[in-house]
Amino acid sequence: MRAVVVNSFGGPEAVEVVETDVPEPGARQVRIKVSAAALNPVDAGVRSGGFGGAGQRIGFGWDVAGTVDAVAPGGPWSVGDQVVALHYGPVKPLGTHAEYVVVDADAVAVAPATVDAVHAATLPLNALTAAQALDRLELEPGQSLLVTGAAGAVGGYAVRLAAHRGIAVSALARETDEEFVRSLGAVGFTAGDIEAGSFDAVLDAAFLGEPALEWVRDGGAYMGVIPHAEPGSVRGVRTGAVEVSADGARLAELVRLVEDGVLTTRVAQTFSLDDAAKAHARLAEGGVRGRLVLVP
Missing domain, CATH: 3.90.180.10 (Medium-chain alcohol dehydrogenases, catalytic domain)
Structure with missing residues (x-):
């Protein structure tokens, strides 16, 4: 072959x-x-x-x-x-x-x-990464989340999955991508100039590291998508980075979301x-x- x-x-x-x-x-x-x-x-x-x-x-x-x-x-x-x-x-x-x-x-x-x-x-790879990162953030409906790189493959799935869970998700992306990320369910949008401590959590799909950590409130959570490359904790912010794992049962749940029109x-x-x-x-x-x- x-x-x-x-x-x-x-x-x-x-x-x-x-x-x-x-x-x-x-x-x-x-x-x-x-x-x-x-x-x-x-x-x-x-x-x-x-x-x-x-x-x-x-x-x-x-x-x-x-x-x-x-x-x-x-x-x-x-x-x-x-x-x-x-x-x-x-x-x-x-x-x-x-x-x-x-x-x-x-x-x-x-x-x-x-x-x-x-x-x-x-x-499989991108949706599982987004879903497993969101799981580790442990956000409740109504809490606020910023997704960086929100128009990318992982970021886009993260925005949609977070919105589906009732999380108030904002998107960091290029200005030309605002319409797209809002269509995924983002209630907020920014291309930069974010006030420190604005969000309960950040899912850093754009690999920004420490700058993205500044946007998390004291005691919030930061999750990266490059294993072992997360910034150190400050101000009580819990930090981590997801290492995607193969999980057929979870993948089946994501497949159902595709079939239901939730994920595109x-x-x-x-x-x-x-x-x-x-x-x-x-x-x-x-x-x-x-x-x-x-x-x-």
Whole structure:
């Protein structure tokens, strides 16, 4: 099968498409024939060596939508099931940017029936990150939340999920994105100039760090999305950073929100698997709204 990998770190030119063996599922695993797989900023980090693994062949891709192709005996999934899944881990020999991928059975959920595989492939990593970050903030309905990078993939899901929970969510984004983030449920909008201590919590999807911490009230909460990179606590503010985990049951809840029209998936552009390097180059250009998706 074909798979997208990096053998030596670098820019988009380091991305390779190679022929490799089709992986076999082990106990409590399933093999998925990939229909679509999203390209995320974390893949650029893998490509450039930000997660280590020098001297190894490393595969790309965390998100997958496709069809169950092989299962271990006694598992909950059957060949032919249409599914989505998160394939966790930045340094792995094969990712979802391939014709087939093996994932843990408990990382899988039935694919949404209301969108195609290309759109479904944009859901697992970004929506799970947003949902798990919100869980850790432990906000009650009516409390105030600022989401930075609110027009991005994680930020956009965070705004919508927070609004759905009854949280008074404000969005920090470019002025040109105000209409979009308000459509997600943001009751407030800013492109900057935020008064210190304005919010019960900040979900920092834009990786601003300490400047975003200043906008949290004394005793509030800050949650980043880069593991172990959160700023230190000040003024009694609880700080942390979510490290997304594969959770098929939670992913199934997010799928239902897509089917109910609560969550909207966004695709910026599709690329063939063979054009993976071009997709990386487009991601590196910036300004992408929605996800780039690879289609084998």
